[in-house]
Amino acid sequence: MSNLQEEIDLPLIRKECTLRKLNTAWKQKKYELHKVYDMYPTDAERKRNGPKKVKKEEWEAFVDMCSTEEDKIKRCNGKLARENMKNPHTTGRMGAAPVIEQLKKDSPTGEVSRTQGYVATHTRRDGSFINTETRQSLEEINRLVSVEPDIVERDLDNDPVAMVIGRDGRGRVRGLGGGVTKTVYHASAPYKEIAQREKRARESSESGYEAVMARLDEADKARKILEDEVADLKRQSSGLGNASQEIQQSPVRGNSRDIRPQSTTCHLKSYITKTVVALGEVCTYLPTPPSSYKVRIDEILDDFAPLYEGDGRLGDIVLGDVIAWPKNYVVFH
Structure with missing residues (x-):
């Protein structure tokens, strides 16, 4: 192992993520x-x-x-x-992330509390419990929530999980999956709220945006018809060669509304830490909103970086997935 450590030379930005994956x-x-x-x-x-x-x-x-x-x-x-584990989870080697992601999909608001995540990851699919101690703990958590539903919105040191199981120590937070610490959780909270507000604003204007895109598509079709008519007229008047040259210089072709970057390979910066968190390629064939690019992910450098849309993290997706990322934090190679 010592020889292996001497042979590997990793940039600091990739070290932690790579060692964790290894x-x-x-x-x-x-x-x-x-x-x-x-x-x-x-x-x-x-x-x-x-x-x-x-x-x-x-x-x-x-x-x-x-x-x-x-x-x-x-x-x-x-x-x-x-x-001798008192409260073992039921997620196996897949971990808590897939279970929590499914809870978010089933939630009307798309949000899941730490308490909901903890109960789901410690209950079998048939609703049974691994042992008596786990059953007693989860029944007490459910009782507290039934008496006071808003209790799940309390901070990590005072929600039902902390009241029944105990406060989390350093280096972990129960019910949120591996690798999540209190520091990471608290640091990302305000930025997640900002992202949620932006997402709601985009959704409220989605119908208007689609209408604008439809009008632009109609304008493109009309422009293409006009170009074809101009080409036919010029062929009749001065021959195909001169006509092609004039059409290329025509301002009609200069009205393209979709200006793509010369290079599509890029790296994504975190809108929180401003560090590089992933490598990918902009999907120029997909519709591009005004504020973000659609990027196909080729390599993930920071599993815990929050996604631009939704409450997930980069570690929740797989290579090859296409995600949205704010344009100001996409740097082309």
């Missing part, structure tokens, strides 16, 4: 390798029956690592810790 990938891969490792009772059998897609020398090194007393103690302690 850690997640290694945990998943180690889980898969352990299943093969546990199938055989001795190291000799394990080394003879390695996974097909793993190099022999790498598999043998993994077996040697797992057979040390230190690693055996770590695995044993990990199993005991999981067995």
Whole structure:
């Protein structure tokens, strides 16, 4: 591992995100390798029956690592810790993000409180609970909400989850998914409110905008018809060659309303921290609102950067998705 660290040279802007992704990938891969490792009772059998897609020398090194007393103690302690968890979540390895995103889609306002997220991520699909302690905790949370529905709007230290489970420590916030801290949550709150207000304003004027776009489309069609008529007249009067040259110089062709950037590859800056959070390409074939571009995401540098539209984060989307981003924070290469 020390040699690997010496060979990797990451820009600071990508370091945290890359290390977090590497850690997640290694945990998943180690889980898969352990299943093969546990199938055989001795190291000799394990080394003879390695996974097909793993190099022999790498598999043998993994077996040697797992057979040390230190690693055996770590695995044993990990199993005991999981067995003794008081309030385990029910989202599995996918995490809380997909569950919370579905709650937002089902919500009339598109907003989900921390309490709703916590209850959903600790309840099975059939409505049952993992253990008695979780059932008692969630029933008490639901009781508090039924008595005073507005209690879910309190701050993180005084909402129903904090009252029943306890206040969150440093480095995490229950019910909001992995990687969310109090600092990140509080820092993004005012900017999310600004984004919500802008979104509501855009939605209220959407019908007017569509009407303007329809009129512009009609004007484009009329302009094209006029160009064709002018071309026919010029062919009749002075031949196709001169006519083509005059049409190219005609002001009719200069009235294009859709001016695209010369380069479409770009990087996106956070409208909060002003740092680069993603790389992508502007989709010039899609309708472009006055204040934002439609960008296809090629690489995500900061999973926790909030989206321009909605309450999600960049980590909630997948590469290849098209999102809106404010024009002032799109920098072309």
